[in-house]
Amino acid sequence: MIRVTNELLGNWTEYTLTNDNGISVSVLDFGGIITKIMIPDKTGRLENIVLGYKNYQEYRTNPNYFGAIIGRVAGRIKEASFELDGSTYNLEANNGENHLHGGPGGFHQLIWKVSPFEKETEAGLKLTIKSHDGDSGYPGNLDVTVTYTLNDQDQLIIDYLATSDQTTPLTLTNHSYFNLSGNLKNTIHDHRVTMNSSKYVELDESLIPTGKLADVEGTPFDFRSGRSLSTGLENNFEQNKIVGNGYDHYFVLEDSSEFQAIIEDANSGRKMSVITNQPGMVMYTANALEDGLELAEGISRKHHGVCFETQGSPASLHNDHLPGILLKPGEPYQKQTTFTFTVIKR
Template identity: 65%
Template sequence: MNLNIKEISGEWKEYTLVNDSGMSVSVLDYGGIMTKIMVPDRNGNLENVVLGYKDYLDYESNSNYFGALIGRVAGRIQGASFELDGKTIQLAANNGNNHLHGGPSGFHRVIWDVKPFQTDDTVGLELIHRSVDGAGGYPGNVDITVTYSLNNKNQLILNYMASSDQTTPITLTNHSYFNLSGNLTNTVQDHHVTLDSSQFVELDNDLIPTGKLIHVAGSSFDFRSGRVLGDGFSSDSYQNKVAGSGYDHYFIFENTMENQAIIHDPASGRVMSIKTNQPGMVMYTANSLNEELQLAEGSSRKYLGVCFETQASPASLHHEGFPSVMLNAGENYVKQTVFSFRV
């Protein structure tokens, strides 16, 4: 196990976690951003499996949220407002009339306090931040600790903990774009995905949940037995088309399988499985990624990555029947997502 620290432009630090088999994860204190995850393919070649900028200063704007830690609330909040105890709470609108991923001053733009740690079979980082009452419009002082741990089983474990002195919405996630082909060799069109989900949330033209749950049976959203992501890219389904000919939808987990998601890239042989105690996740297939960004291994393009944003649903702030994002004062928010890699 090893830990390397590098200064970035005098203001940020990049921490690289390395396990005994050579897998590594690089993380900035700025935004808790995962810049690289180096994972072996079937031939033992270590290659990067997440999208990241060539020039680290591009993370300052980072409108695509590459690799970032998202909060207080991941996803879109309709009308940038919600009701709490009979009062309307107004948030910053940064996605049309809506509030996206914690707003313009969300956790993706925070410099986190970082405490590295190491044991015999784990190397990791503890990221700490206090979000003060009124930050971004949200009520309550919230203390957040997020732990990134890499072990010798090629597992990346993300633990999220938070507490607040007022009732407030919170659902944290990581917004890494995965591409298991390695070093952006291909798009994710041929990635084979299995999801433990029989329902997803319908979206309107602004990608806001309508409040309706749709059963996946017989559709391009049925990943229960596995399918390639390209099925949705070429689908005539209105729900695929509204998302830009792809996926940007919240899937509710059934919790009938050992892992909530399994992703396989046949060309490289890499397999990533996701296990979480979150109630669902947004799967986003980079449908709106433009071709002007300079990434570490080349130019960006549509479908170059896929995000698995494990979280509760901000739709619960406006509709019943959705996994809640509300954290009561004095209670503890404790969530975990484990990304396991193999071939």
């Protein structure tokens, strides 16, 4: 039987899902934040594989968006504005002149209503909020449900469901930073990533998409046959340098019934596969993560985690050839991302 437990933390509650194999996922009602994912290594030792604060009060500001649900729109919106049906909508600028991750009052800053559930082979948390017309400058009243499910197949499934009474941009994601070494023992340089993507979206020096879909062939962005993340963290390729030596780019994903991405850490033996019905994902290698933060398992360093933000492209608001993010009334937003945890057999 999968279990759900909870702990009251002042005005917040942390819920923990635990399966029959000892894997657990802990989530706050504040921001829907995943604070811990405990996974065994090749010796069976359980360790945390996501970044989170030691002092939970740090989540009140959470400038790195550790573990949070991001919305209404994940990513940057150029000049904090967009046009829709002949009208211009001005959003809150919180990243220079741009709008980032839903703005300062985004979903990562809200307390979600949580309804736990338990079944024989899975357990989960159904999180709901209502975002009102005009919130952060967005049109439409929006009802959102995000469901975290942990099952006995060692899968964490995140389901996103939303409806709106007006056409509005919407692309939700989770902003967990993964580090499969466990308990922050190492940076992510030696993590090996395989990804079903032949195109990525080029960025300018302000980290705003230029609109160009670049071919991965012959570049550090070609993960189709698998490569170490160090390839992009330690070279002079211009697109890696622009983001602070690493990746912060949108990869267009190709359909697959098996996986869109696989992440492996040979030292720990941990392996994580990602499958989603989203059209792409941002892979972010914590290039801007500052040194010296007191995290749950130690002190932070640059490149201490990697995010796999499955989503549509916010750049589609200004470049209509990119994967779109407009939700129309009467058309439910239904997206799913599944993370499967295994141990490498060698």
